[in-house]
Amino acid sequence: MDYSWSDLDIEFMDPKAEFRTSAMERFSREGTFENTWWPALIELEDERDLEELANAREDADDLIVPEIYDEADRRRKGAAFTIFVRRSFITDMNRRNDTIRRLVLGAPVPNTSRHTQITGSHYQMPKGAATSWSGSAVTMAVIDNGIAFAHELFRKECPTRSRVLSAWIMDVRADPMTGGIDLGVFLDGSQIEALLARCTEDGQLDEDKFYSLAGMLDFRTGSFKPTALRTSHGTHVMGIAAGYKPGEKDDERPIVCVSLPTYVVADTSPSGLEPYLWLALDYVMKQSKLVIDRDKVIRPLVINFSYGNFAGPHDGTGLVERSIDLKLYGESKDRIVRAVLPAGNGNLSRTHARVAFSNVATPASNGGHTQKLFWRILPDDRTSNSLFLWLPFRKEGVPLAEVCVTAPSGQTSPVLRSGKESDRSAEFTLSGGRDVIATLTYVYVGYPTSRGLFQIDIVPTASEAEVEPVAPSGVWTVAVVNGDLAPNEAIEAWIERDERLPGFRPFGRQSYFDHPDYRRYDDEGRPLPIDPGNATGRGVHGSGCMVQRAGTLSGFACGQLPIVAAGLVYCNGKIADYSSAGPISPNPNARLPGSSEPERCGPDAALATDESAVLSGVLSAGSHCGSMVAMNGTSVASPCAARWVADELSSGRAGDRAAIQYAAAGQDRGYPPPRPGETRAGGGRMTFRSGIGTERRPIGG
Numbered sequence: 153m154d155y156s157w158s159d160l161d162i163e164f165m166d167p168k169a170e171f172r173t174s175a176m177e178r179f180s181r182e183g184t185f186e187n188t189w190w191p192a193l194i195e196l197e198d199e200r201d202l203e204e205l206a207n208a209r210e211d212a213d214d215l216i217v218p219e220i221y222d223e224a225d226r227r228r229k230g231a232a233f234t235i236f237v238r239r240s241f242i243t244d245m246n247r248r249n250d251t252i253r254r255l256v257l258g259a260p261v262p263n264t265s266r267h268t269q270i271t272g273s274h275y276q277m278p279k280g281a282a283t284s285w286s287g288s289a290v291t292m293a294v295i296d297n298g299i300a301f302a303h304e305l306f307r308k309e310c311p312t313r314s315r316v317l318s319a320w321i322m323d324v325r326a327d328p329m330t331g332g333i334d335l336g337v338f339l340d341g342s343q344i345e346a347l348l349a350r351c352t353e354d355g356q357l358d359e360d361k362f363y364s365l366a367g368m369l370d371f372r373t374g375s376f377k378p379t380a381l382r383t384s385h386g387t388h389v390m391g392i393a394a395g396y397k398p399g400e401k402d403d404e405r406p407i408v409c410v411s412l413p414t415y416v417v418a419d420t421s422p423s424g425l426e427p428y429l430w431l432a433l434d435y436v437m438k439q440s441k442l443v444i445d446r447d448k449v450i451r452p453l454v455i456n457f458s459y460g461n462f463a464g465p466h467d468g469t470g471l472v473e474r475s476i477d478l479k480l481y482g483e484s485k486d487r488i489v490r491a492v493l494p495a496g497n498g499n500l501s502r503t504h505a506r507v508a509f510s511n512v513a514t515p516a517s518n519g520g521h522t523q524k525l526f527w528r529i530l531p532d533d534r535t536s537n538s539l540f541l542w543l544p545f546r547k548e549g550v551p552l553a554e555v556c557v558t559a560p561s562g563q564t565s566p567v568l569r570s571g572k573e574s575d576r577s578a579e580f581t582l583s584g585g586r587d588v589i590a591t592l593t594y595v596y597v598g599y600p601t602s603r604g605l606f607q608i609d610i611v612p613t614a615s616e617a618e619v620e621p622v623a624p625s626g627v628w629t630v631a632v633v634n635g636d637l638a639p640n641e642a643i644e645a646w647i648e649r650d651e652r653l654p655g656f657r658p659f660g661r662q663s664y665f666d667h668p669d670y671r672r673y674d675d676e677g678r679p680l681p682i683d684p685g686n687a688t689g690r691g692v693h694g695s696g697c698m699v700q701r702a703g704t705l706s707g708f709a710c711g712q713l714p715i716v717a718a719g720l721v722y723c724n725g726k727i728a729d730y731s732s733a734g735p736i737s738p739n740p741n742a743r744l745p746g747s748s749e750p751e752r753c754g755p756d757a758a759l760a761t762d763e764s765a766v767l768s769g770v771l772s773a774g775s776h777c778g779s780m781v782a783m784n785g786t787s788v789a790s791p792c793a794a795r796w797v798a799d800e801l802s803s804g805r806a807g808d809r810a811a812i813q814y815a816a817a818g819q820d821r822g823y824p825p826p827r828p829g830e831t832r833a834g835g836g837r838m839t840f841r842s843g844i845g846t847e848r849r850p851i852g853g
Contacts, residue, residue: 189216191258191427192237195471198230200251208251214238218335220434232475234431236261253598254471259416259424282442283317285451286403290798291317291443292394293408293436293455294791295429296386297417298378301409302348302362303387304777305395305844308402311355312348315394316407317341318439322428323375323413324367335431336413337367359776368411376414382774383781386411389458391773392842393791394798404802408439417459418659425459426472433476437483452488452801456794457708458787460496460732462503462649463540464707468742468752469601473711480713481744490807491714492794494786495755496706496732500672500679502664503647505698507541509634521634523698525645528666531625533613535660538648539630543570543604544641545739550596552635553643555606557592560626568594570604570635587621590628600741627666644703644737669697681729682832702831704732705754712742712749715797715809717789719761720837722770725823727832728761731786734831749809754831756809757816759789759796759838771845780845796840815840 196202202217203226209215216236217226225233230253245252301316308315322336339347351362363369368379378384386409394407410432416424433455440453464470468477476491483489498504507523529537543551549572556567566578577593590610597605613625632643650660674680683701709716719728734754742752750756761784762768769782770792793812800807813835820827820836827836 187238189236189238189261191234191261191431192242193232193234193256193258193427193430193471194252195232195254195475196230197251197253201229202226202231202233202235205251209241209244212241212244214241214244218431220431220438225434232430232471232478234258234427234434256426256471258427259413282444282448284446285406285443287445288802289404289406289443289445289451290801291406291408291440291451291453292390292794292798293410293440293453294386294390294393295410295412295432295436295455295457296389296459297412297414298381298384298775299386299390299409299411300359300363300379300384300773300775301344301387301390301407302357302359302777303391303395303773303775304357304398305391305773306407307348307398309399311357311398312345312352313402314341314344314348315402315405316344316409317442318408319344320410320432320435321366321368322411322432323415324370336411339366357777376418378414379775382776382779383783384775385458385783385787387775388772388781388783389456389787389791391844392770392788393454393456393794395773395842395844405798406443408436410435425461429457429459429472430475433479437479437489441487450487452798452807453483453490454794454798454801454807455489455491456791457491458494458790459708460494460498460649460706460786461708462496462498462501462704462706463538463646464710465542465597465601465603465605465737465739466644466646466703466705466707466710467545467601467603467737467739468710468712469739470707470710473708473714474600474742476708477711477713477742477744488801488807490794490797490801492790492797493709493714493716494706494790495709495716495718496704497719497730497785497787498649498704498706499681499701499730499732501662501704502666502670502699503649503662504700504702504704505645505665505667506642506700506703507632507645507698508642509637509639523632523634525630525632525698526666527608527628527630527647527663529610529613529623529625529628529663530661531613533625533650533661533663534615535612535650537610537612537650537663539608539645540648541606541608541630541632541643541645542737543606543643544637545601545603545737545741550604551637551641553604553606553637554633554635555592555594556631557590557608558629558631559590560624560628565590565592567633568592568606570594570596570606572596572604589621589623601739602741603739646707665699667697667699670699671697679729681727681731682733682829702733703735703737705734705736706732709755710736710742710752712744712747712752713809715757715793715812716755716834717786717793718755718758718833719784719786719789720758720833721762721764722760722841723764725837727758727828727837728784728786731755731758731761731789731832733829750813754834756834757793757812757836757838758828758833759792760841761785761789770842772842773844792840792842793838795842796838812838 206217301319319339324337351358394405412428443451554567554569557565568576593607610623613623615622651662719731736752769784771780774781797807816835816838819839822839823837
């Protein structure tokens with residue numbers, strides 16, 4: 153049984169031993185643990201199914217299987233699901249060690265919310281009816297946060313008719329009027345249109361009333377309300393992906409949307425996000441099957457998910473990216489499904505390092521060699537920090553390496569050594585103290601990843617509760633000793649994403665590698681978007697510095713089938729400085745059986761994320777009708793690519809990775825040379841625009 157984890161997870165140790173749940177208490181922000189419900193993304197063993205798991209726990213009060221999973225789902229062998237569990241369930245699964253292959257815990261359901269009443273209840277799977285749409289219809293699914301789905305760009309020519317077939321608002325208090333479910337509120341098309349009619353007078357929609365009735369502006373919960381702001385991420389993204397003037401695409405672009413819990417999105421590390429994302433994917437897959445044409449054929453589906461992460465194996469075998477590949481692969485037998493993801497914004501974040509030993513540094517006493525990573529942890533950081541060091545893939549055996557950590561105070565952890573037979577951990581305290589402030593763990597992650605992993609977790613450097621232990625800020629030194637790594641092998645290190653999103657209160661602060669050889673700016677003082685000396689070709693990492701921009705592609709975007717979009721400055725054709733690059737780490741287990749899809753080297757194409765160097769972002773829908781706002785990042789390149797894919801599918805064309813790479817290669821000629829490297833722009837730069845809003849600069853400017 154092999155497990156993936158993160159800073160909100162239980163510290164997964166020896167799979168044959170009981171989980172050490174004390175780590176969960178140290179590294180999470182919840183106050184009670186025995187009765188806390190945790191969303192868990194699980195991958196079952198090949199011969200196991202969800203029905204078998206549920207039956208085995210029928211007398212226990214520590215497992216909830218969402219009713220979104222019907223009988224056919226529950227009997228699928230070796231599939232991935234999101235379930236809700238308590239600590240006793242995890243302990244029992246460790247003892248059995250024969251059902252779950254991999255497990256990732258998400259952000260716990262808040263103890264202060266109505267969601268804690270989930271005990272003994274079930275999700276009410278909406279029983280929608282299939283509806284007939286145009287023969288050119290393509291369903292657009294958007295998974296995001298803060299989606300103002302009553303915006304005029306998502307309505308039909310009649311102001312009380314909506315193109316939104318269903319909306320799942322996960323962090324809204326359930327209301328009997330809206331047919332609430334345990335995790336937020338589900339609104340089907342008829343309910344949305346009933347609310348529109350109720351809140352419309354003389355052709356004008358009272359939007360505040362609409363969102364209040366839908367529960368999205370209920371300030372009694374005390375949580376952040378993104379749709380109350382002028383700009384909300386989900387509305388902007390859905391505007392680019394599926395926004396049209398009423399009457400343009402009334403019968404051609406039905407929408408299914410899921411608004412993820414705000415308390416999860418506020419923490420930018422994907423640790424709390426992954427199980428909710430998976431539940432959302434399962435939901436949109438099912439709801440989109442209700443869109444059929446006159447011949448009762450299910451219409452194509454395009455899914456946009458504009459979030460990224462820094463961690464993961466970055467080889468296409470992580471639980472989320474591998475499961476997305478398998479889900480798309482399985483769904484393609486019955487209909488056309490495309491998924492579009494952003495490349496990520498971590499190109500300049502200094503969160504990736506490549507530890508190689510071809511030019512070794514200080515000899516170690518055991519005959520190996522040592523390289524040091526300098527990890528700067530910032531003060532006033534109220535979230536934990538995590539660093540992952542992935543050993544290279546080998547067909548047989550595990551590369552030998554040793555890792556130890558030194559705190560800014562000078563205290564050093566025990567040394568851990570890699571190996572396949574047993575997992576190991578070490579933890580240490582500050583001098584003179586008893587509270588554990590960091591852990592160093594080694595685990596062998598089995599098939600399909602088949603790689604060794606060192607993980608370092610450090611508790612926050614600040615806390616609102618004076619009784620909690622805090623870690624010292626400053627430079628933490630990670631020493632890596634080579635055992636038998638060849639000159640062409642490297643250890644890939646990624647720091648987990650941990651930053652504040654716009655509009656949210658200060659919480660996390662992004663830690664980074666502080667290496668003296670890292671060159672941040674060029675001779676004119678501008679940020680360097682490419683590693684000095686990098687050949688930028690397929691599979692080339694180039695730079696002589698361990699800390700690299702190459703290989704920063706979002707961990708979610710390393711799968712084989714999703715289309716990945718990079719960011720582009722529209723007026724000059726330069727790739728946005730922040731747009732992350734490939735290549736991914738090689739791993740033969742990432743390939744799907746009999747696949748003819750292009751090899752993943754980086755993003756597939758670059759689309760506009762900024763108008764110019766001074767006009768940041770592109771225009772799309774604001775939170776209220778008639779408003780347009782600008783937002784940048786590869787999060788807005790992804791829905792633009794999704795819109796292009798939907799247009800292609802609507803016209804009967806493929807709209808897959810190969811198609812967008814080919815289109816980008818042709819459109820790249822519309823930009824000034826030089827053409828960017830494949831690891832940053834894929835096939836090339838696209839001139840395709842969403843058409844939402846007006847130009848922010850003079851024509852030809």
